[in-house]
């Protein structure tokens with residue numbers, strides 16, 4: 001079966017789509033670049049543009065119309081609910097999952113000067129950073145990975161350091177710019193971070209063609225993370241983090257919900273059989289709600 005794969009036009013999206021095709025038999029797919037609203041509106045802080053699916057709506061329209069059969073996404077940008085007629089056909093084995101600091105002075109998070117300025121538009125990253133270093137000044141930063149790295153290393157720019165996903169930097173060859181890989185006790189990743197997902201038309205033949213791409217352990221981990229997110233309202237603009245991993249036959253999930261200023265942090269953790277990934281996420285969301293998570297996210 002020959003499949004048409006839709007992708008956003010950013011370098012990272014293109015890399016991820018090329019990677020997906022490289023894992024399939026020669027000649028089984030072709031690529032179509034489709035621009036999304038998230039790519040067009042470049043100057044507004046992401047949380048203010050709002051709306052789920054900022055980076056996915058145009059691709060989903062093309063899937064519904066059968067102009068493409070598959071769309072490659074960063075899983076963390078995909079809403080937790082799939083529209084009728086579409087499915088997540090495959091989830092690839094995860095790359096590095098965490099976040100990294102890129103600082104122009106080369107100083108690590110704890111060595112940055114008092115009141116240093118940090119570029120991030122992610123409430124999850126900002127809240128956890130302030131929890132570790134309440135003195136830091138957070139500034140918005142937009143643009144794709146290349147633009148952000150350029151801004152971060154600009155000696156006359158406003159940022160002493162920025163935060164980015166480890167996976168994106170590694171994929172685009174920017175590993176050498178990483179100052180520090182932040183540990184999960186400081187910065188827990190977004191649900192699904194580091195995982196590439198292939199969304200497709202909900203068609204058994206298409207899903208079967210994508211089977212060689214699928215990594216079960218990654219899928220079980222991200223199912224728990226996204227189940228936690230879904231139970232707390234979904235959306236990628238919440239100050240919420242979740243990370244799960246499989247060790248032997250035990251799935252462990254840790255999740256956090258924070259106040260925007262990082263002064264309050266609810267952390268929950270639990271284990272389950274991987275076949276109960278979804279229930280584990282839901283259970284921990286209940287635990288977090290019992291500690292006031294709904295009010296924090298209010």
Ligand SMILES: NCc1[nH]cc(CCC(=O)O)c1CC(=O)O
Pocket residue numbers: 074075076077163164165166167168192193194195196
């Ligand atoms: N929100 C943008 C986005 N979506 C996925 C990645 C990185 C790759 C990944 O997490 O799989 C990034 C960039 C970033 O957060 O630094």
